[in-house]
Amino acid sequence: MIMLKTEEEIALMTRAAELVAETHQILRREVKPGVTTLQLDAIAETFIRDHGGIPAFKGYRDFPNTLCASVNHEVVHGIPSARVLREGDIIGLDLGAIVHGFYGDGAVTVPVGSVAPPIDTLLAATEEAMYQGIAQARVGNRLSDIGHAIQRHVEAHGFSVVRDFVGHGIGRHLHEDPQVPNYGRPGHGSRLQVGMVLAIEPMVNVGGPQVRVLDDHWTAVTRDGSLSAHFEHTVAIQPAGPPKILTMSKERVGVT
Numbered sequence: 001m002i003m004l005k006t007e008e009e010i011a012l013m014t015r016a017a018e019l020v021a022e023t024h025q026i027l028r029r030e031v032k033p034g035v036t037t038l039q040l041d042a043i044a045e046t047f048i049r050d051h052g053g054i055p056a057f058k059g060y061r062d063f064p065n066t067l068c069a070s071v072n073h074e075v076v077h078g079i080p081s082a083r084v085l086r087e088g089d090i091i092g093l094d095l096g097a098i099v100h101g102f103y104g105d106g107a108v109t110v111p112v113g114s115v116a117p118p119i120d121t122l123l124a125a126t127e128e129a130m131y132q133g134i135a136q137a138r139v140g141n142r143l144s145d146i147g148h149a150i151q152r153h154v155e156a157h158g159f160s161v162v163r164d165f166v167g168h169g170i171g172r173h174l175h176e177d178p179q180v181p182n183y184g185r186p187g188h189g190s191r192l193q194v195g196m197v198l199a200i201e202p203m204v205n206v207g208g209p210q211v212r213v214l215d216d217h218w219t220a221v222t223r224d225g226s227l228s229a230h231f232e233h234t235v236a237i238q239p240a241g242p243p244k245i246l247t248m249s250k251e252r253v254g255v256t
């Protein structure tokens with residue numbers, strides 16, 4: 001069942017989502033050759049707790065950390081470790097925060113130092129695909145219009161969309177109905193309506209869409225070893241026009 005949110009609830013959710021965005025801003029500055037993913041995790045946890053939030057992923061189904069840190073061919077759900085980032089790596093930084101009992105969820109994938117131009121293209125195309133999907137998240141459209149727009153943009157670049165993981169509704173729970181696939185034919189699924197809050201999160205592989213989960217039971221990697229990128233925003237459907245992106249830091253609201 002889709003839990004619609006009131007304006008007041010969305011205002012509360014915005015604080016959690018802003019904290020996610022602010023944590024990303026902090027982490028972007030810290031991603032550099034020589035840093036470990038566990039150091040990034042500690043920075044994220046401290047920042048969230050210092051700003052009145054609770055890390056949403058830590059303890060969720062026994063996930064051990066604040067941050068999902070997914071490097072190179074890791075798609076999502078990488079567990080922070082003593083792994084040292086190296087020049088030319090890419091790292092997905094997926095994190096959530098709980099404030100006032102509501103969740104915010106967001107992800108970015110960033111280069112470590114400078115990366116080869118084809119990798120820049122992967123990152124740009126994945127982020128663009130997310131925004132193409134977000135643009136379809138408007139009243140009157142149907143759920144699959146989001147995934148269709150994402151898939152079309154990704155495949156136009158010769159990349160592939162992961163099927164095994166999808167976006168989701170979000171609110172008092174991290175994962176609520178509906179599921180939001182990043183692929184599909186347009187015009188199917190629930191009609192989008194005011195009060196829906198969705199986490200839209202394409203995962204895009206350079207090679208095939210297949211993934212497998214490592215023995216740690218969390219880390220998903222591309223089956224063919226190709227690179228993968230992941231971007232995510234939490235958005236609220238508006239009475240008209242495109243949705244409000246909640247995972248924006250205050251300084252950046254209105255800029256994009």
Ligand code: MG
Nearest residue numbers: 105199201232
């Ligand atoms: Mg999510």
